[in-house]
Amino acid sequence: MLPTDDNMIGKQIVTKIDALIDVITSVSLQNRESRDELFRQGCDLVRDVSVLLEKFLGTSEYYIKQAIQELVKQRLPDNESLVEDFFDILEEMLSFTTHRSAESSSLTAPRDDLQRALSFLFPNAKIIRNCRFRGVDLEYYIPSCKLAVVNAAKEKSVQARKDYICQSHGIQLVRVDPQKLTGYREIARYIKRELRHSS
Numbered sequence: 001m002l003p004t005d006d007n008m009i010g011k012q013i014v015t016k017i018d019a020l021i022d023v024i025t026s027v028s029l030q031n032r033e034s035r036d037e038l039f040r041q042g043c044d045l046v047r048d049v050s051v052l053l054e055k056f057l058g059t060s061e062y063y064i065k066q067a068i069q070e071l072v073k074q075r076l077p078d079n080e081s082l083v084e085d086f087f088d089i090l091e092e093m094l095s096f097t098t099h100r101s102a103e104s105s106s107l108t109a110p111r112d113d114l115q116r117a118l119s120f121l122f123p124n125a126k127i128i129r130n131c132r133f134r135g136v137d138l139e140y141y142i143p144s145c146k147l148a149v150v151n152a153a154k155e156k157s158v159q160a161r162k163d164y165i166c167q168s169h170g171i172q173l174v175r176v177d178p179q180k181l182t183g184y185r186e187i188a189r190y191i192k193r194e195l196r197h198s199s
Helices: 003-027 032-057 061-075 086-098 100-108 113-121 159-168 183-198
Strands: 128-133 136-142 147-151 172-176
Touching: 003 032, 003 061, 003 086, 032 061, 032 086, 061 086, 086 128, 113 136, 113 147, 113 183, 136 159, 159 172, 172 183
Parallel strands: 147 172
Antiparallel strands: 128 136, 136 147
16 A cells, blocks of 8 residues: 555544544434434444554454544544543444444344344344443344343343433333243244333
8 A cells, every 4th residue: 555545544534533523422412313313424434434444454343443442532622521421422333333244144143042033023123232332231232123132141230220221212121031931932922022011
């Protein structure tokens, strides 16, 4: 790659990082409908920056994610107070974007019965595995349905915080213990029942 190419890519990255900062700031201030549209724009910018960074860093999701976080911190204006959940929103966008490639392969080859059940119930939906959302871990998150599903047997002691975060963002949280159910079809039936009860 020529030095001029490097400079051009560097300028594109900076421009997109600045746009991402503006979008994240706006996301926090909008109503839900406008927020979702801006969130998608932010994810698109993260994807664009990731592709550009691959030319320097290779395809490691970890390094690309770290680089984006560092670039955002460097480009933040010193004199401007950030919206309270700025870095939570950035983390959410990074999580959503970096899981898309894993998510598409996981839909074709589910790794466990819980994932198979979700793929069975929501065959056309994007299912994000191990999503970090507002500081809590959601084992499975389906953005289009505003639905999170977690394995109750694996949950640690942060249940109350997870409940609060999901409820305050309009996300339905379903806890499933696959060990107490036989196979993915029974898990799917259990999830359907839980969704009916809460609707």
